[in-house]
Amino acid sequence: MNLTNNSENGAAVRASGLCKTYRGPTGEDFEAVRGLEFEATYGEIHGLLGPNGAGKTTTLRMLASILAPTAGTAIVAGADVVREPLEVRRRIGFLSASTGLYARLTGREILTYFGELHGIPREALRARIEELIDAFELARFVDQRTEGLSSGQRQRVSIARAVLHDPPVLILDEPTTGLDILATSDMIDFVASRRSAGRCVLLSTHVLSEAERLCDRIGVIHHGRMLADGTLDELRAETGREFLDEVFRELVARAEPPSA
Amino acid sequence: MKRSLLGFARLVTRSEVRTLVRDRRAFFLAVLLPMLAFPLGMGGMEWLESSSAASLSESDVVAAYDLSALPDALAASIVAELGADELRLTLEPIELPHPSAADDAATRSAARATLTGERRLVLLADATAERPRVVLYFDGAETLGNEGARRVGAALTSLIDAARAVEITARVGVDPAAAFALDVRDVAPPENSFGHRLGKLLPLVLVLMMISAGSFAALGAFAGEREEGTIETLLVQPVPALALALGKLLTVLATVVVAAVGNALSFAAVTAFGMGASADAALSSGWSASTGIWVGRLALALVAFAPTAVLLSAALSLVSARARSFREGQHYILPLVLIGTLLAAPATQDRVSLSYLLALLPVTGPTLALRDTLAGSIAVGPLVVAVLSSLAWSFAALRGLAATLDAERLFRTRATGAELGARGVQSRTAIGFGILSVAMILLVGGRLQSMDLIGGLVVTLWGLVPLLAWLSARGTARRAGEGVRETLGLRRPRGLHLVGALCIAPALAMLVAALLRWQTAHFPMPTDAGGLVELQRQLEALPVWALVLLVGISPGITEELLFRGALLSGMRRDLSPVKVVLWQALLFAAAHGSVHRALPTALLGALFALVTLRTRSLFPAVVLHAVYNSIVVLELQDAAWLTSYGHAGPVGLGVLGVVCLGARARAD
Numbered sequence: 058m059n060l061t062n063n064s065e066n067g068a069a070v071r072a073s074g075l076c077k078t079y080r081g082p083t084g085e086d087f088e089a090v091r092g093l094e095f096e097a098t099y100g101e102i103h104g105l106l107g108p109n110g111a112g113k114t115t116t117l118r119m120l121a122s123i124l125a126p127t128a129g130t131a132i133v134a135g136a137d138v139v140r141e142p143l144e145v146r147r148r149i150g151f152l153s154a155s156t157g158l159y160a161r162l163t164g165r166e167i168l169t170y171f172g173e174l175h176g177i178p179r180e181a182l183r184a185r186i187e188e189l190i191d192a193f194e195l196a197r198f199v200d201q202r203t204e205g206l207s208s209g210q211r212q213r214v215s216i217a218r219a220v221l222h223d224p225p226v227l228i229l230d231e232p233t234t235g236l237d238i239l240a241t242s243d244m245i246d247f248v249a250s251r252r253s254a255g256r257c258v259l260l261s262t263h264v265l266s267e268a269e270r271l272c273d274r275i276g277v278i279h280h281g282r283m284l285a286d287g288t289l290d291e292l293r294a295e296t297g298r299e300f301l302d303e304v305f306r307e308l309v310a311r312a313e314p315p316s317a
Numbered sequence: 318m319k320r321s322l323l324g325f326a327r328l329v330t331r332s333e334v335r336t337l338v339r340d341r342r343a344f345f346l347a348v349l350l351p352m353l354a355f356p357l358g359m360g361g362m363e364w365l366e367s368s369s370a371a372s373l374s375e376s377d378v379v380a381a382y383d384l385s386a387l388p389d390a391l392a393a394s395i396v397a398e399l400g401a402d403e404l405r406l407t408l409e410p411i412e413l414p415h416p417s418a419a420d421d422a423a424t425r426s427a428a429r430a431t432l433t434g435e436r437r438l439v440l441l442a443d444a445t446a447e448r449p450r451v452v453l454y455f456d457g458a459e460t461l462g463n464e465g466a467r468r469v470g471a472a473l474t475s476l477i478d479a480a481r482a483v484e485i486t487a488r489v490g491v492d493p494a495a496a497f498a499l500d501v502r503d504v505a506p507p508e509n510s511f512g513h514r515l516g517k518l519l520p521l522v523l524v525l526m527m528i529s530a531g532s533f534a535a536l537g538a539f540a541g542e543r544e545e546g547t548i549e550t551l552l553v554q555p556v557p558a559l560a561l562a563l564g565k566l567l568t569v570l571a572t573v574v575v576a577a578v579g580n581a582l583s584f585a586a587v588t589a590f591g592m593g594a595s596a597d598a599a600l601s602s603g604w605s606a607s608t609g610i611w612v613g614r615l616a617l618a619l620v621a622f623a624p625t626a627v628l629l630s631a632a633l634s635l636v637s638a639r640a641r642s643f644r645e646g647q648h649y650i651l652p653l654v655l656i657g658t659l660l661a662a663p664a665t666q667d668r669v670s671l672s673y674l675l676a677l678l679p680v681t682g683p684t685l686a687l688r689d690t691l692a693g694s695i696a697v698g699p700l701v702v703a704v705l706s707s708l709a710w711s712f713a714a715l716r717g718l719a720a721t722l723d724a725e726r727l728f729r730t731r732a733t734g735a736e737l738g739a740r741g742v743q744s745r746t747a748i749g750f751g752i753l754s755v756a757m758i759l760l761v762g763g764r765l766q767s768m769d770l771i772g773g774l775v776v777t778l779w780g781l782v783p784l785l786a787w788l789s790a791r792g793t794a795r796r797a798g799e800g801v802r803e804t805l806g807l808r809r810p811r812g813l814h815l816v817g818a819l820c821i822a823p824a825l826a827m828l829v830a831a832l833l834r835w836q837t838a839h840f841p842m843p844t845d846a847g848g849l850v851e852l853q854r855q856l857e858a859l860p861v862w863a864l865v866l867l868v869g870i871s872p873g874i875t876e877e878l879l880f881r882g883a884l885l886s887g888m889r890r891d892l893s894p895v896k897v898v899l900w901q902a903l904l905f906a907a908a909h910g911s912v913h914r915a916l917p918t919a920l921l922g923a924l925f926a927l928v929t930l931r932t933r934s935l936f937p938a939v940v941l942h943a944v945y946n947s948i949v950v951l952e953l954q955d956a957a958w959l960t961s962y963g964h965a966g967p968v969g970l971g972v973l974g975v976v977c978l979g980a981r982a983r984a985d
Contacts, residue, residue, distance in 0.1 A: 157546030
């Protein structure tokens with residue numbers, strides 16, 4: 058990956074006018090995302106904060122080029138999600154709370170499979186997998202089928218899978234949902250380690266403490282719109298509130314006057 | 318490292334196959350079941366028959382007789398004939414009251430009373446008729462009774478024949494040896510009779526085995542991937558979705574091919590080396606006489622069948638990709654099995670030959686080609702057409718492949734929130750309940766009707782079916798927060814719609830009759846022993862009004878309550894009208910459990926559903942169904958009843974009816 062090149066123009070992720078409208082099976086439209094604008098840079102953890110159904114998952118899926126935007130576009134790691142979706146996918150790692158593993162394959166087989174789909178040459182792939190086994194302490198269970206693993210062990214395999222090709226941008230959709238305390242703190246350490254390696258991490262969450270502790274910048278999303286985007290201090294200054302939950306409530310109140 | 322589409326697909330296939338191979342269920346469905354189906358089915362049947370036949374033929378049967386009404390010489394010769402050792406009959410002379418007519422009720426009950434303990438048969442002579450006769454009483458519900466009757470019948474028939482020959486010689490002065498015998502010989506080369514036998518059984522079982530093996534792979538590769546949450550990860554890889562879908566399709570295809578080859582080879586082996594062939598020793602020589610020719614034919618047949626394997630794999634993949642989970646997918650496979658059976662059924666019929674028209678049909682053409690290739694009687698023209706048309710069909714099915722992993726569709730429902738998801742529940746539940754209802758009607762209703770036809774019909778129509786309707790409607794109503802009456806569609810209809818329903822019934826009866834005639838002429842289906850004719854034969858004791866009430870009006874009311882009432886209202890909440898009509902056609906056809914009438918019943922189900930959707934009330938469909946059924950009943954009483962009025966009347970009425978039914982429904 059040509060990281061330096063991408064770093065030069067600053068933004069790792071730049072979304073402009075991103076919209077997504079779903080059509081239901083009986084014909085009615087549902088606007089999940091309505092004109093989202095924001096930027097994230099390398100060496101930064103950028104959070105998307107919002108309640109369930111705010112449009113976070115849809116936004117991240119559009120940025121990962123899984124879903125096509127109805128309008129607008131985004132540049133992710135230098136590639137356009139609408140025009141070069143495969144290039145975007147080569148440059149991102151993606152992990153969500155609902156990510157599963159193939160139950161009847163071993164961790165090593167899963168890593169090899171996805172490495173090959175990424176087109177990593179055989180020898181390089183073997184070396185990279187060994188590296189990841191060391192980094193995430195997978196050695197004890199990497200040759201067992203994943204159906205027998207604990208949720209924490211599975212999560213470590215999933216993380217290794219997401220960073221197999223060392224992507225400059227990592228997209229995490231509610232990565233700590235459903236994890237226990239230990240696994241959550243592992244995940245937080247891992248996210249922080251990506252920042253120190255100069256990568257960009259984009260993560261969605263509805264856990265305020267997580268956003269407060271981890272994110273360099275936070276975008277607040279509600280009903281498919283970005284209500285505010287900035288560092289925690291900037292958000293505090295903008296709303297005049299101290300704690301993030303108050304900040305969030307203030308922003309929602311402004312967006313929806315009580316009369317509405 | 319750049320890979321081609323196929324290169325990526327190969328990676329996916331390797332991973333999918335690895336997953337499948339590690340699943341014992343997949344091994345069972347793809348390898349074991351197809352290979353064991355024939356050996357177990359044929360061998361088991363044969364073993365059962367031979368073992369029970371052996372024990373039967375070894376057992377003694379006690380027969381009582383009273384032949385005092387016959388001339389002494391005749392009675393003595395009969396007793397001598399029956400006393401032969403190899404018949405294993407123990408004869409006991411008894412005395413019964415002499416009958417006035419042997420099948421008089423009193424004699425019958427006296428004979429029945431005599432059948433006690435070990436005694437299985439009673440022979441009673443009757444000299445009151447024009448010719449002396451011997452009446453054999455036995456209990457047809459008993460195995461030994463049947464066996465004894467068979468032995469006595471065989472022994473006495475030869476005695477009667479011999480007596481007749483003597484009589485003819487005496488009267489006409491002809492030597493009985495001058496009479497001629499008819500000897501039927503099959504001159505087909507043994508390999509052809511072998512192939513013919515193989516070809517009649519193989520295609521249907523083959524198609525079913527291919528579907529059962531392929532469906533497991535397809536459900537795992539498409540629906541299972543959604544259920545386990547791995548689909549999102551897969552779609553975010555830098556690989557075109559088409560390559561992923563292609564890799565999965567190749568996995569399904571591999572499974573289907575393994576099942577097909579295993580099934581075909583095991584059938585060939587069973588027929589050639591033993592179990593199936595012992596019934597007909599010529600067959601095993603059919604195999605050994607020309608193994609070479611025969612292996613060639615099997616290979617050619619499988620090659621001709623290859624496009625169908627692709628078609629089935631593609632169909633299974635497309636269907637599985639619609640499902641959110643393994644379980645939901647299984648609901649969708651059932652219709653596919655029914656369609657596959659329907660399309661492969663003609664190959665089991667000797668009367669159906671591979672015409673150019675049939676060669677165009679998917680599955681039907683290739684199964685017929687497979688059959689005729691094995692029998693060595695295939696015509697090149699239809700074979701080529703069958704192969705080409707099945708290639709075209711599979712190509713058409715493959716075009717849908719790219720859409721199977723379309724993220725926009727896969728992630729739509731979940732993203733639009735809980736409400737749409739919850740609404741999907743109504744139709745899924747209705748379809749699941751519909752399948753359950755069909756199974757209950759076929760199993761429970763069928764069982765009841767086999768015990769007692771009229772009572773069983775009454776209990777099914779007025780007990781089981783309304784109960785199922787009420788249960789289903791109650792669930793749907795509760796989830797929708799409305800009343801059961803409303804769910805069942807018991808709204809006041811427009812008078813115009815009722816008149817319309819009444820008017821199209823005669824034309825519908827004519828149309829169905831014409832459809833059945835067409836089907837018999839062009840696309841014969843196995844006729845079933847059940848069906849209306851049999852029903853009518855058993856019900857002929859009933860007066861016409863009772864028949865109309867039982868078989869005409871009752872199903873019109875209760876079947877409509879279940880199908881167009883409870884099930885339809887669950888389905889139409891979140892399925893498009895086209896899907897609702899298709900499901901209704903399918904379930905209604907399945908509930909009638911008749912392959913022969915599958916096409917007409919599907920048509921009726923679709924039409925009743927259309928009428929209900931259009932009129933937004935259940936009553937027009939009830940009227941239409943009841944009147945249509947009653948017309949069919951009356952026609953069975955007097956075949957010319959409807960046609961005696963000519964075609965113009967019903968057609969004219971039908972047009973009028975369609976216009977009436979087209980009128981807008983009553984507003985809410």
